[in-house]
Amino acid sequence: MKNIAIIMGGYSSEYKISLISGNVVYQYLDKTKYNGFRIHIFKEKWVYVDENEAEFPIDKNDFSTTANGTKITFDCVFNAIHGTPGEDGLLQAYFDLIGMPQSSCDYYQSALTFNKRDLLSVLKPYGIKSATSYYLNKGDHIDTDEIVKKLGLPCFVKPNKAGSSFGISKVKTANELPIAIEVAYKEDNEIIIESFLDGTEVSVGVINYQGKIIVLPLTEIVSENDFFDYEAKYLGKSQEITPARISEEMTQKVGDIAKRAYEILKMKGFSRSEFIIVDDEPFMLEMNTIPGLTTESLIPQQAKAAGISLEDLFTNAIELSLKN
Structure with a gap:
């Protein structure tokens, strides 16, 4: 049995959503293959939280913990931290330094994609369009x-x-x-x-699944609010339609662009890119490398539409990290 540290929390406004994502990963982890450990990472503390909600500090020298007199080390880290320090390259660099496999992309890709303007500047010469x-x-x-x-x-x-x-x-x-x-x-x-781009908003999941880079079914986002804001994302103020109500040609076109961006950037793990289609032309808004993993989130919805269960999705991410 492999010990998997599921890291959640973080230092940004997104920490609450990250805790939900992390707990979903913990819940759906294949218990026949893995022992899951919930690790809360906050500015003031890094702790392992056991099933009784008792907390044990993490030793940052080797990312281990000692609980009830027993030292616990990990085979792999499943990263469910949205925002800093889990999505901007800081933790990726730390895990790289201590030789710990982790489920998200490498530190440079994390830092680049987290910076919207740098990401779009890097992709522009490849013909990937963005807003003025x-x-x-x-x-x-x-x-x-x-x-x-x-x-x-x-x-x-x-x-x-x-x-x-x-x-x-x-x-x-x-x-x-x-x-x-x-x-x-x-x-x-x-x-x-x-x-302002006045068009159809779609979200495109691209993942490495069993060693092959695949595009998941697209989600169309119809927000009740002025745009796809926090309320629309998390408080049900939007319709998320998977698969998106766009032509097969457009589905293919957007999917190809998202996949090309994934390959150009030498991505690993999950990615979810947002596009707005205006007059048959997709414009990229951003790419998320630690997308939401709550049961309502877009990547789980898209995986489900592709016939991939949450358990399979998480197992795949861990197995690829261990291989790398």
């Missing part, structure tokens, strides 16, 4: 007229390195822009402002 954008760093002068002239209205203001739609605003008038920028700065010191 404007960048700001905290402390930069804000020229509202210049931003509106370049992007038009409405536009979207986003923290550059944050997930789960925290800090995102849809701006409809020039007066709202400075307020939206302040909201985004609460999550990150870098901002990306993008032109």
Whole structure:
């Protein structure tokens, strides 16, 4: 039996969602092959939490723990941390240094994909399109007229390195822009402002499944709110339709682009890319490398549509990590 450390929590606003994802992984882990251990990673503590909710500190020298006098070491880490430090490369680099297999992509890919503007810049020369954008760093002068002239209205203001739609605003008038920028700065010191793409939003899961890179059935996202924000994502304020109601040709086209991005970036593990299709042209918004794994999340929905159970999905991720 292999010991699997399921890491969850994290240092960002996404920690609550990560705890749900991590517990789903713990629940659906194949108990005939693996012993699952829930590891909570927070700024103030890294602890193993047993079934009685007792906490035992993690020794960061070798990522082990000692519970009730017994030292426990791990064969592999299943990463379910959304946001920093699990999705931005910090933990990937740490596990690489101590020689611990882990389920997500490598540290460079994590850091790159977590930075929306760097990701889109790297993919642009390969013909992967994105919205017109404007960048700001905290402390930069804000020229509202210049931003509106370049992007038009409405536009979207986003923290550059944050997930789960925290800090995102849809701006409809020039007066709202400075307020939206302040909201985004609460999550990150870098901002990306993008032109509004009026089209069909789809989410595309790409995974390495049993050694082969596959595109999962696409999900179409129809938000009741102004856009696919936190409420739409997690509080049921959206319709998620899998498979998406788009033509076979378009399904193929978007899937090919998402798969190409996965291959260009030398990705491993899970990826979920978001696109908006405008006039038969897919525009990429972002790529998530630790997508939500709650039973309602998009990757589990897509895997189910592809006939892959959660148990198989998680087993596959662990087996590939152990091979690598």
